[in-house]
Amino acid sequence: xxxGVRVGAATTVFGxxxxxxxxxxxxxxxxxxxxxxxxxxxxxxxxxxxxAASREDSAAQVFGDVRLGDYxxxxxxxxxxxxxxxxxxxxxxxxNEYAQxxxxxxxxxxxxxxxxxxxxxxxxxxxxxxxxxxxxxxFAAIGSVADAEAFWxxxxxxxxxxxxxxxxxxxGVWFPATREECARLVEDLLGRDLPLMAEKKVAFTRELxxxxxxxxxxxxxxxxxxxSRQDGGICRVAIAPAPGLSAELARRCQDLAVxxxxxxxxxxxxxxxxxxxxxxxxxxxxxxELAMRPHNTGHWTQDGCVTxxxxxxxxxxxxxxxxxxxxQAPATVMVNTLGGEDDPATPMAERVAAVMRKYPQAKxxxxxxxxxxxxxxxxxxxxxxxxxxxxxxxxxAAHYIIHATWKD
Amino acid sequence: xxxGVRVGAATTVFGxxxxxxxxxxxxxxxxxxxxxxxxxxxxxxxxxxxxAASREDSAAQVFGDVRLGDYxxxxxxxxxxxxxxxxxxxxxxxxNEYAQxxxxxxxxxxxxxxxxxxxxxxxxxxxxxxxxxxxxxxFAAIGSVADAEAFWxxxxxxxxxxxxxxxxxxxGVWFPATREECARLVEDLLGRDLPLMAEKKVAFTRELxxxxxxxxxxxxxxxxxxxSRQDGGICRVAIAPAPGLSAELARRCQDLAVxxxxxxxxxxxxxxxxxxxxxxxxxxxxxxELAMRPHNTGHWTQDGCVTxxxxxxxxxxxxxxxxxxxxQAPATVMVNTLGGEDDPATPMAERVAAVMRKYPQAKxxxxxxxxxxxxxxxxxxxxxxxxxxxxxxxxxAAHYIIHATWKD
Numbered sequence: 127x128x129x130g131v132r133v134g135a136a137t138t139v140f141g142x143x144x145x146x147x148x149x150x151x152x153x154x155x156x157x158x159x160x161x162x163x164x165x166x167x168x169x170x171x172x173x174x175x176x177x178a179a180s181r182e183d184s185a186a187q188v189f190g191d192v193r194l195g196d197y198x199x200x201x202x203x204x205x206x207x208x209x210x211x212x213x214x215x216x217x218x219x220x221x222n223e224y225a226q227x228x229x230x231x232x233x234x235x236x237x238x239x240x241x242x243x244x245x246x247x248x249x250x251x252x253x254x255x256x257x258x259x260x261x262x263x264x265f266a267a268i269g270s271v272a273d274a275e276a277f278w279x280x281x282x283x284x285x286x287x288x289x290x291x292x293x294x295x296x297x298g299v300w301f302p303a304t305r306e307e308c309a310r311l312v313e314d315l316l317g318r319d320l321p322l323m324a325e326k327k328v329a330f331t332r333e334l335x336x337x338x339x340x341x342x343x344x345x346x347x348x349x350x351x352x353x354s355r356q357d358g359g360i361c362r363v364a365i366a367p368a369p370g371l372s373a374e375l376a377r378r379c380q381d382l383a384v385x386x387x388x389x390x391x392x393x394x395x396x397x398x399x400x401x402x403x404x405x406x407x408x409x410x411x412x413x414x415e416l417a418m419r420p421h422n423t424g425h426w427t428q429d430g431c432v433t434x435x436x437x438x439x440x441x442x443x444x445x446x447x448x449x450x451x452x453x454q455a456p457a458t459v460m461v462n463t464l465g466g467e468d469d470p471a472t473p474m475a476e477r478v479a480a481v482m483r484k485y486p487q488a489k490x491x492x493x494x495x496x497x498x499x500x501x502x503x504x505x506x507x508x509x510x511x512x513x514x515x516x517x518x519x520x521x522x523a524a525h526y527i528i529h530a531t532w533k534d
Numbered sequence: 535x536x537x538g539v540r541v542g543a544a545t546t547v548f549g550x551x552x553x554x555x556x557x558x559x560x561x562x563x564x565x566x567x568x569x570x571x572x573x574x575x576x577x578x579x580x581x582x583x584x585x586a587a588s589r590e591d592s593a594a595q596v597f598g599d600v601r602l603g604d605y606x607x608x609x610x611x612x613x614x615x616x617x618x619x620x621x622x623x624x625x626x627x628x629x630n631e632y633a634q635x636x637x638x639x640x641x642x643x644x645x646x647x648x649x650x651x652x653x654x655x656x657x658x659x660x661x662x663x664x665x666x667x668x669x670x671x672x673f674a675a676i677g678s679v680a681d682a683e684a685f686w687x688x689x690x691x692x693x694x695x696x697x698x699x700x701x702x703x704x705x706g707v708w709f710p711a712t713r714e715e716c717a718r719l720v721e722d723l724l725g726r727d728l729p730l731m732a733e734k735k736v737a738f739t740r741e742l743x744x745x746x747x748x749x750x751x752x753x754x755x756x757x758x759x760x761x762s763r764q765d766g767g768i769c770r771v772a773i774a775p776a777p778g779l780s781a782e783l784a785r786r787c788q789d790l791a792v793x794x795x796x797x798x799x800x801x802x803x804x805x806x807x808x809x810x811x812x813x814x815x816x817x818x819x820x821x822x823e824l825a826m827r828p829h830n831t832g833h834w835t836q837d838g839c840v841t842x843x844x845x846x847x848x849x850x851x852x853x854x855x856x857x858x859x860x861x862q863a864p865a866t867v868m869v870n871t872l873g874g875e876d877d878p879a880t881p882m883a884e885r886v887a888a889v890m891r892k893y894p895q896a897k898x899x900x901x902x903x904x905x906x907x908x909x910x911x912x913x914x915x916x917x918x919x920x921x922x923x924x925x926x927x928x929x930x931a932a933h934y935i936i937h938a939t940w941k942d
Binding site: 147161171173182188189445447449482483486509 | 554556577594849881891903912917
């Protein structure tokens with residue numbers, strides 16, 4: 127039986143719940159990641175429903191079955207899970223105890239809370255990865271000012287403070303400049319009951335992202351490792367494959383991501399964000415962050431790979447075999463269209479049309495969001511014969527979408 | 535102004551109607567073509583609505599905004615067009631007088647009825663193409679048995695009778711074996727008030743399809759010409775590019791399709807189905823049918839081209855610049871998964887999973903339809919280094935989806 131899985135004691139046929147013998151997937155989270163899952167679900171013939179806060183949200187605009195509700199409300203979670211073959215997320219913020227209650231009731235929730243925990247809690251993650259012998263920066267739990275001062279001295283002041291939970295896109299991360307500033311900051315944050323950890327700052331040369339998908343049965347596939355360029359903690363550019371990365375180090379990054387996926391029992395897409403730094407014997411990497419869902423550094427796969435991260439995520443949570451991760455071109459570049467300081471007077475449709483005129487090869491993706499400075503509103507993917515060409519086109523195209531002016 | 539078009543006397547900015555400065559497209563028709571337009575609309579950030587007969591229809595399952603109604607009801611058409619920047623179709627059956635009333639009221643309806651007419655009425659189409667010097671088989675209007683007998687004699691009995699309107703997928707086409715059968719058939723059909731024409735049968739070696747898109751401003755792009763293989767008048771396989779087609783004849787097919795698009799003023803995707811036959815000086819072509827919408831022989835572009843026919847159709851009807859039609863691989867093959875005589879006991883989800891396991895490179899597309907023998911329920915696209923490889927994989931994969939058994 128191809129798609130049979132064990133649920134509790136009984137073996138049941140998995141994922142044939144709808145009228146056409148196809149599965150029903152409930153997506154919790156109404157952002158662009160859920161929206162782009164819907165694109166792939168439509169083509170696969172997978173039936174979907176989404177739990178959204180409002181009908182205007184990015185994903186809610188494009189699902190046929192929209193359930194309004196709150197992902198921290200158990201009744202709403204139970205309702206959307208009812209009759210679904212799989213429940214998955216476009217974020218990591220569903221309370222783990224509620225996800226576990228659904229699982230206990232026989233619902234297939236993927237990724238599972240015992241894996242998700244390591245994407246939610248940075249300190250637990252560092253401990254677990256470190257125990258597994260995976261490369262992480264030096265770290266410490268910070269329960270007092272004394273802890274912070276000790277870590278400051280140990281690392282010669284190379285201190286990054288992090289909220290162990292709730293941070294994203296650069297939020298919840300601090301870089302104190304002095305021992306005194308560090309102490310004051312820790313006192314303040316602990317006073318606000320924020321659980322803290324400290325990490326030794328990595329003098330990284332660039333950031334990489336190693337993405338894999340793992341299905342329930344344990345099949346794993348790794349996409350090519352990409353270089354990601356951040357701006358104020360927000361991903362702005364992804365370049366696939368990462369330029370100048372040796373085959374040896376690329377394989378090491380992929381193996382690392384596979385070990386994380388297997389070690390933590392992740393189902394679905396996993397992004398392992400990495401620091402690349404100059405080690406004693408050459409370029410080396412350490413884990414920065416984990417995300418257990420489709421990730422911004424994987425948007426390039428929509429146009430640059432046979433199987434996109436969104437299709438792969440659906441296949442993984444349904445325990446379907448994973449698709450080919452072969453690339454479509456020597457280079458693919460993704461550039462986010464982050465809301466600029468001002469919203470140009472030129473309507474978005476005209477900006478899109480201008481980009482299409484100048485660059486017939488550019489793939490414009492928009493999320494149905496209104497303007498807010500810095501907001502992830504869309505992205506542009508460009509495949510080309512070289513990184514230089516793909517990057518130049520994608521940067522210029524994204525610039526026009528954001529500013530209604532060309533780069534040069 | 536990038537996206538400005540003239541509507542009646544006034545120049546208006548076109549397609550910025552929604553809250554995000556993006557256009558709203560109303561799709562009339564609830565089949566798989568509308569469904570696959572939705573996939574592309576989501577990524578482009580184009581807002582959509584669909585006029586569907588029921589919530590269960592293929593497209594209605596996946597649109598956020600579904601209006602139940604009848605495409606032959608003027609009030610329903612007016613309601614779905616209200617506030618839309620463009621109205622388009624996934625079939626050619628909207629009454630032209632209603633489409634014209636919408637246009638007269640300032641709605642952008644594309645393709646327009648004065649173009650659509652030539653996809654609806656085979657006799658008008660033959661006359662028009664013939665006048666334009668485009669290659670069509672010998673033909674005649676059949677208003678009496680005498681007309682039919684005269685055409686029989688003229689063509690040495692190589693007669694194909696066609697209903698001038700309403701035929702599709704082999705319906706409305708007859709091949710009488712004798713002069714007497716031809717006369718009886720014509721008497722019967724005319725007695726049922728079916729408008730008729732006759733055409734000289736083409737001794738074709740294979741069928742080709744030349745697809746182009748043309749936007750409102752007149753920009754045209756032609757995809758590579760494909761070979762299409764029919765089964766009982768229904769498209770079953772498309773092979774891109776058509777194997778063994780000389781560059782010269784391929785260019786001639788593309789030029790022909792461009793001339794049809796320009797000559798008839800088609801907006802959107804146009805499929806020109808062609809007969810290839812052995813002419814006096816080598817392989818030659820004649821026009822078989824026209825379709826003014828995304829077409830089954832263009833499904834391969836979803837995975838085989840930078841810009842799919844569904845994205846291109848949306849761009850064209852919005853008067854956006856057209857996208858690159860570069861291919862992703864040396865060969866792409868599409869095989870339809872037409873409902874078999876029996877519906878296998880193996881649920882569809884398990885069939886899909888089996889195909890994914892055997893062929894990680896196969897792209898499975900399903901339309902959310904229940905089983906009916908011969909019904910277009912989905913298709914499989916496969917890109918490969920050679921036609922042979924792509925064809926073998928796509929045929930075997932489609933066979934499993936249909937029958938739950940492998941080909942060999």
